Amino acid sequence: MYINLKSKSMETNVSYWDGNHPLQEVYQKLWDEFVPEEGRASTPYGEALRCVSNLSYDYYNNGNCNAGEKPQLSCDECDGWGYVEGYDGDDQECSGCGGDGDYYGKLEVSDDYEEMLSFIEDNVPSSKQLVRKMRELICDPCLNNNYDYTQEEMDVYNALTTRIVCWTMEEHFTDVINPKNNKQ
Secondary structure, eight states, rough: OOOOOOOOOOOOOOOTTTTTTTTHHHHHHHHHHOSSSSSSSSSSSHHHHHHHHHHHHHHHHTTTTTTEEEEEEEOOOTTTTTEEETTTSEEETTTTTTTTEEEEEEOOOHHHHHHHHHHHHHHHHTTHHHHHHHHHHHHHTTTTTTTOOOOOHHHHHHHHHHHHHHHHHHHHHHHHOGGGGGGG
C-alpha cells in the first residue's frame, strides 16, 4: 500500500472532519481498509478509527449533545415529590426543585460515548491525556450544544485522530514509514 504523506497547506480551520488535514489521505485509506460499512470493526485499529470518527461526528454535527448528558436526580429537599409541607401544614412547591421533584446533575459523558473513549484509552498507546481532554470538552456546559467551533477544540479531535492514524501506521505499515526496514 502506497500512501502519499505530502503535507497540505495549513488552512484557517484544519480538521479531518473538513477534509483538509495534512494526513487526510492516510486517514481515508486506513478507514477504507479497517472500518466496515456497519457495526464494529474486527481490529482494534479499525475500532479506534470508528470510535474517534463517531465522537467527531457528534461534536461537529450535534455540538456533543449526544455525547454529553445531564443525569436526572431526585430532589433531596422533597424526596422527589416536588412539594414540601409548609409552616401552616399545607403543601408548598419545593424551592429546591421548583416543584419538579427532580433536577439535572452535572454534565457527564453518556454511556455509549464513554464506551468509545474507554476503548481508545485502553487500546491506543499514549492516548490517555487526549481522551481526558475530550471528556472535558464533552462535559463543558459552555460547549455542549454549541456549534461555534474553535481551532483549539478541533485540535483535540484532530490530535486524537492523528494519534490513532500514527499508531495504526506504526503497527501495520512500517514499510511505508521507514522503507529501510524492507531491505534484506
